[in-house]
Amino acid sequence: MQYVNRKSLVVSLVLSLAACGGSEIQAEPAPELTIEQLEAGEVCESGGIIVYVDGVESATVCNGADGQPGEQGEQGEQGEQGEQGEPGEAPNVVVEAIEAGDVCEAGGQEVRVEAADGTVLNTAVICNGIDGDAAAPAVIIGEAQDCDFGGVSVTIGDADPFEVCDGAPGEAGEPGEAPSVSVGSPADCEFGGVSVTIGDAAPFDVCNGAPGTDGEPGASPAIDLATIEAGGACGDAGGYLITITDAQGVEETATVCNGEDGQGGQSGPLLAIESCTITAPSAVAMSAGTSADAFGQVVVEEFGQGVVDVPASFVAELGYGDVSADPATWIYRTGISDVTGELLGDFGTEVAVGEYGFVWRVALEEGDAWTYCGVNGTFDTFAPADAGTLTVAAAGEPVTIAAWDFAGSSLTASEGVGSAQFIEGGVPTTCSFFGGGDDEWTCDNFLMDTEFFQPDGVTPKSNVYFRYEADFTGYSDISASGLFKVSNSGPTHLQIAAEYGDGSLEFMAEPFEITARNTEFNATFVLPPAAGNSGPVAYRFYPYNPSSTGGNMRMITISFAGTAL
Template identity: 30%
Template sequence: MRSNRLVILMGFCLVALIGCGGDGERGAQGPVGPAPEVVVENEAAGANCADGGVKVTIGDAAPLYVCNGADGTVGSGGTKGDSGDSGPIGQDGPQGPIGQDGPQGPDGISPSISVEPIDDEDDDHDCGEAGGLKVTVDQNDGSDAIVEYLCNGADGDKGDDGDKGDNGDKGDNAIAPTVTVAPITGADTHPCGVVGGLKITVDAQDGSEPTTTFVCNGTNGTNGSNGLNTIAISSFGPNVHAECPAGGLQITLTDLSNVSTSHYVCHGEQGEQGETPPVSIGDATAEQCPGGGKVVTLGEQAPFTICNGEDGFSPSITVSTITPGLVCEDGGYRINFTTGLDANGTPIVEEVLLCKVTEPVAPLVIGWCNLQHPASLALVDAEQGDVYGRLFIAGVTGSQSLGRSGLLVAQLGYGPANTAPSSSWTWKAAARNLDYVDANNDEYKGVIGGLPAGSYDYAYRFSGDGGDTWKLCDTSGSDNGYSPADAGKLVVTFSPQAQTIVGWDFTGQTLVPNVGTGEITYSGIGTTSFPGSNPAWSSNNWNGTALDLATSPYFQMSFATTDFNDIALNFRHQRSSTGPTNLAVAYSIDGGSFVIVNEVTLSGTTFSTYEFSGIAALTDKSNIRVRLYAWGASATTGTWRIDDVIFSGFPIP
């Protein structure tokens, strides 16, 4: 009934366009008037159309409304009664008076309006499987036709049973097929073998034989020769592997013997909005793999299992301490190696004893040390710097050394500025610089860096008794003791980091920013939507032929850059095959005129990234508007979508 009502209403609309002339003198013929502008747009449910519809505005005339019919309630079936007689056809009503003809004006341009169901091949709508109507208005002035879609509403809830209606003529009986799904039994003849499956029977209820389909369970996978060790997933582009001309994913499975096998998940031929098939990997159940394993699901394919092989024998090593005594005078370690199993399954164990031999070692006497260079450091962010210190021990250091004891320890440390070194400082081992050669001294090198912003002191310290006692070393050497004034001086600073001012990722299918404060508006575009599993924001009606800052359709973002400079814009975008071919970005400050940043050509039908930065005029402003203009679509139904819109900047010091 909804489509019949729409045709009748459109007829009323056309009748309304015919004026009735009144009585009066015949005036002079007027000039040819311009073709009236016709605007067709969706009408939300409200006072004009209770269930929504289409608003048609022709020139300056009052708008006309083509309203959707309300969904009727479904009552319960009444008891079949006798057929009633057909009622009489009512008489035609009297014809109203016809006014006098007015003066004949020149022929104007009459728009034509067509209403038709949405075609299955029409993919430029958001009605989904519900379908609807396609309304096309051609102004017959050489411009592109205006197309709007009226989507069927979702089925309403079942209403209360209505009053029993009058008996109507007997209609044909409807045929309602039945479908049954049951597990395969031993009585069934089927191709599934021992694995079993499901039996699906469809009875069309039209006297024909029911049809039966069997869905078989998959056979159990074979056990792997060795357990799964690693799974690596990598993507590759077109023509890299012969198996996948359009590229895809390579899944490499490596077992414990380092034997690798590869599986390929191929991309299909590039579609308008294709997506990489998902890959998921989970743990197999004990029933799937008694020894453990993985379940791999590649896109929409049936999952497959990769089971671990049976465990082999792993040699074990145990180490225990031997207390000082008869076995080892100074103590030691007992090491047991289990190398295998004998014929009876008993472990084969081999034992090794390692006894300590303690020899007294005299501590070293530190003669002199210093912090050699640099005396100061300035580091930015996570930078690191090399710091050198020198040491003298008579008979131990320098090219005349007779050997260096293991009791010698060298460390570079740092702590808060103008404080004496202590255990609260951070100390790290320093290594001897073998490139330095001197008759008396050794040189050590340590690394400092990766610290939070701030000021620090740094110094060396050396120990000749394994760290029990230490000698501190500053830039003036150790002979006159340690002074914080002579410590190394470190200043760490951090370069400014860009921060997101406002951003939209359209998660939740909303125009509210997910970061910061801002607003999105638009003008001149058609139907908007949030398509895709990872929603972007999309619209059509980008079919202008050239950029006009006053009339071209656009998306607009409004926000403030207070206390920020070096403003940058970054977003992803995608056009359909009939979508716009040109993009321009423009900005306005404090309500002023829009200034074009640049124009780019849009090509391809996959997501690409746009970014710009360095517009000094956008620094520290309380009212900024940025517009994304697009034009050049080959059809009004061609779409363009945007996603992950981010405006960023650097805080002003």
């Protein structure tokens, strides 16, 4: 059988999905399959069939030609000539329709090639195509999981998802060059100005505004003169109080006294408050029902003579209140000053629990205008930053008594009032400050012994210790917390003693064991005396049992807290 292929009988249906457009997918109808018998002729010598798809010729299948007669048999030596064979018969091509069903869902054609005796030599089934599904697959867009610079995850129908990643950000471009700026004379400014040109842009004018109207004449200071009667600040001679108020309301006062017995008319000294400030600590803490002290410093000058002693008529008051209010409305208590101008006052026991600001106010004598002073010195217009801080805790709550931060090589208490020393052989000794920022107070030459006490069990063998002195006497339930460090050959134990005014000592029941080596560690100690008893005048810290005299201990920070009695 001859087979001529003119067009593939396989028809592909391609569904196009428009990316990001969401367009509907259009289904194409199945192709129509028809078969036409072909008479014997030039195309097929013995006839055949033509297959059409959608009316277009797709393939031609030709019937085979009849066979040639068989060859004559050879004549035997004695026999007769054999009979001629029968002519061969050409096979037939049979086409039968196939109903829609299991073999062809939409029906089709079966093409068989049969021998003359009906034997099927070959067969082929050609099924009609099936209409495509018009439904588009679902498309799901989500967040990409494996994209370095972000992207989306796309899932189409039942297929596995795939990711579309954003590209990496481009490198930053080179900075643009700043345009040139030139200044010239303005083209149109009534009261003068400048012409400005930036880069290649057109110039523009910046004009001066019109002159303002003349202001009001300045105010001269007001001077008030008050008589000081005999027996007052000027003694029996009496005198005058001069008050000068400038245009901003700032007052200065001066006292002018009559000469004694009216001889010579000589006036008293002309004094003024040169400066006044809160001195450390600027942050004060106390418990409700107790009181706490505050300190300040005032400087008095005599006209033409410089700094002088504070006069006997000088008055000072310590006040506290809400920092959002005018200090003139705060609560004040009378303070005292010595002739050098050092101020001392207390807040009293009536202060309620809370957070307050505090300041000093001073005058050369009773009745003068007050000069207010805070942590930054005197001020005319108050700001919260000018005030010290007063913290009043509920009764029984611990408060900070004094604290040290040794950064900056300082042995002065960073909070509260106190002093620190290193004692060796009963004598204060200088130790080094160690660290990148001088933040470790480093001492050595401690007792090299595992036993701290003498055989009597109460007398220490060591006379080398850190000593912290502060106002511990008004507190009970005292504790110390700090950040410390020892070298690899440093002490292994630390004993702490309370030192009382009579020189007696009270030690912790057990020493503190130092296990961290050459690394910073935090520690908190419950200190003697027993709970509820008044504290001592100082505390001693005795490190001991190093492996060498050079083994050191370093104090980094330390803070003492207690409950006010």
